[in-house]
Amino acid sequence: VSGDDLIRDERITAMGLLAEAFGGLSARFSAQLAEYDLAPVEFEVLIRLARSPQGQLRMTDLASQTGITTSGITRVIDRLDRDRLVCRSACPTDRRSSYAVITAAGRDRLDQVLPKHVELIDEWFTGRLSKEQLDAVLDGLRIVRDAVRPDAAAGAS
């Protein structure tokens, strides 16, 4: 094997490890969320809304937080609105904007899902590492996240 064999470069395998770990976890979460009639992106939106003041966020901010396009968010909110887990609300100060607001039914659904979901995270991710190991992983991930997603806090208060 020659020296320029980038195909087996350790940086490629590092990224592969990240992708496989994340993909494997996602698949399991996805299967569980489906039991509660939630797609992963819908669950993410509900979580972000529930964590926000008044349980609401602008469509644009949801888009930049989740990393999907504004048109994608429009359709996700369409579905959640149809299922009454979220509703739309006009912005009083800027008539171009609209808010997505989590409903009581949306919070109820989250309350149903969250215990089992957290259990699953623990079973396959956080619970498999020692406290020191987990902290080290999170410290590293935080550095990467902050670099790569500078806008991840859009709409935060």
Next chain:
Amino acid sequence: VSGDDLIRDERITAMGLLAEAFGGLSARFSAQLAEYDLAPVEFEVLIRLARSPQGQLRMTDLASQTGITTSGITRVIDRLDRDRLVCRSACPTDRRSSYAVITAAGRDRLDQVLPKHVELIDEWFTGRLSKEQLDAVLDGLRIVRDAVRPDAAAGAS
């Protein structure tokens, strides 16, 4: 805030950190790969083929390695075949199976992409962590990956 506020549970935020870091990296890689007319999943398939003996893998093994369905793999290989980066080859010992084989053009495309791609991984991920930090992250990810993707080695020799 009450004690059972799972919405801000540290395990949720741990998973969020993993998702945001991976998602942010993926978006940047995706943009770069697009300059070489490759979708991320196509790049992944080319990499996996190039790393395999004879540059080939069964459709089924590609599916379990990548985590997408066999019908999804059929369509990915359709596209790569159309672009002459991969070709299909019948299995001599089992006429149900078929192999995807990377072509010379496929290897050329990889050679074009890989240097810049590795550079990007280094810029946004591996190069931002000290050697100790990176090793700690990879050790943790490996534990999770091995747990969550027991079949990830399907088709390996």
Next chain:
DNA sequence: GAAGATTGAGTGGTCAATCTTC
């Protein structure tokens, strides 16, 4: 009957274009 690959139908996202409001 089960495994491997493919196909048709359906779904959830993107991109480009549009409409309204700033």
Next chain:
DNA sequence: GAAGATTGACCACTCAATCTTC
């Protein structure tokens, strides 16, 4: 003119059904 949201057209995936071969 730019920002925010939506829509239509398109694309890549999944699921269920099918066909062939073991």
